[in-house]
Amino acid sequence: MRYMLIIHNDPELHPQPGGPGWDELMDGYAAFSKELASHGRPFSGDPLNDPSTATTIRVRNGETLTVDGPFAETKEWMSGFYIIECDELDQALAAAAMVPSAKFGSVEVRPVAEM
Amino acid sequence: MDAGRAGPVDEALDFVYRTERGRVLARLIAVVKDFDLAEDAVQDAFMAAATAWPATGIPANPAGWLVTTARRKAVDRLRRAASAERRHRAWGELAIAWDAWDAGDSPGPITDDRLRLIFTCCHPALSLDAQVALTLRSLGGLTTDEVARAFLIAETTLAQRIVRAKRKIRQAGIAYRVPSLEEFPDRLGAVLAVVYLIFNAGYLASSGDELVRVDLCDEGVRLAGLVVDLLPDEPEPLGLAALLHFQDSRRTARSDEKGRPLTLEEQDRGRWDRGQVAKGRDLLVRAQRWGRAGPYQLKAAIAGVHAGADRAELTDWATIVRLYDRLLVWEPTPIVLLNRAVAVAMAEGPATGLALLDDPALAETLVDYHLYHSARADLLRRAGRPDEAAVAYRQARRRTNNAAEQTFLDRRLREIGDRVDSPDPVAGPA
Secondary structure, eight states, X not given: OEEEEXXXXXXXXXXXXXXXXXXXXXXXXXXXXXXXXXXXXXXXXXXXXXGGXXXXXXXXXXXXXXXXXXXXXXXXXXXXXXXXEOSSHHHHHHHHHHSGGGGTSEEEEEEOOOX | XXXXXXXXXXXHHHHHHHHHHHXXXXXXXXXXXXXXXXXXXXXXXXXXXXXXXHHHOOOSSHHHHHHHHHHHHHHXXXXXXXXXXXXXXXXXXXXXXXXXXXXXXXSSOOOOHHHHHHHHHTOTTSOHHHHHHHHHHHHSSOOHHHHHHHTTOOHHHHHHHHHHHHHHHHXXXXXXXXXXXXXXXXXXXXXXXXXXXXXXXXXXOOSSXXXXXHHHHHHXXXXXXXXXXXXXXXXXXXXXXXXXXXXXXXXXXXXXXXXXXXXXXXXXXXXXXXXXXXXXXXXXXXXXXXXXXXXXXXXXXXXHHHHTOSSGGGOOHHHHHHHHHHHHHHOOOHHHHHHHHHHHHHHHOHHHHHHHHTXXXXXXXXXXXXXXXXXXXXXXXXXXXXXXXXXXXXXXXXXXXXXXXXXXXXXXXXXXXXXXXXXXXXXXXX
């Protein structure tokens, strides 16, 4: 099964580039990627830029509405994701617990709906 | 089944339903790897039994008969499955499962399927409500209607809860297996917490059908016994089972003839069920043989000390304080601190206990908890400070909606000569 690990963070509680804890965090992500690779199963994942860079699109009656900003303004926002392959939920939960940002924010684990 | 006549076969079937349904269902889920299909097939098998048994008599091994029949019914259902694609896939899975099942009959460690089932039902990825509903529905002997009535919710609400939980198990990929060694302690804790919650839902219920309340207590005791049987090498399930027997021994003594609750101190200890106490003691001794203490064993030991006192004033409070000290290592919670402070007060006098309760950090954490205020009030009363006690009793009364608790607090207020409706003084307690 494939699972998406959705990383949510409050930037006030999470290390920022160049700030305290940033280098350790990056080392943690490097180690996490290595751990995922060691299982020999396909995975992907990337960090996202902050919500001030987001644009939201809606199509209504054939008309495209473009709005500056994210889908919802919240204190915590989605800052990155992984898609990993696991045998079952417990493996995905164990992987989520290893995401370095889980120490500061939260990681939502969602099964990919296989069609 | 002929509802009008409860013959011996009906009674036997009812008994088998209550005692064996969990085992049969667990076996079927292991075989067909599908909660819903297994449940339908087991239901079919019980229907078939209702038709067949009056003619053929009750089989020597009713559970075996039901598993075989349910297995056949599952095949029937898959055959009828509408989509050819689904049928193809389902048959492939079933063939694999069948092989695994046959292999399971050969030598090797045999795991009772119910163990896998209870760990699946109590998976922390499910809400606690869902865990309780699934556990009761899968491994308990109650019908959906009985479970719904016990929790004072509509049967449809409960049914939806179960449907959602089963959907999550399937779609999120919650495995049907016993957790790995690494996960085991936490996951066992979750199972025991669900069983304890089921028992307490019956034990602490302030409203609802008296008989159904008793049903939930019985289910809790039975499920605890099941976990003991399934995990004979684990001391904590024995501890939980012991605790439930000790608590259950006071079932009829807990209220007076008008149904008003009585404190441990006020209960007529002659009405405690000695048989239950003896069972609790046996279970606790068995648990302690492992030499691996845990929170349920310690709580059971505390309940056991109470059970051993024929009169309230003979209670060995010093031992209880020592047991709470050990429990704090496992559960450093404000509730345990509160209970320990009460035990200290009983062992060393109310002033010492009050000093512990008035610890600013504890007082702040528990400010909204009515039992904190009523415990404090009780100690003030014992210390001969009725005015402050009255203030604390009223603080407790404002923080509970439970009618029985309110009645109890009103009685306490009258006993210390306070008018129940007198206003709070402006100044708080010292």
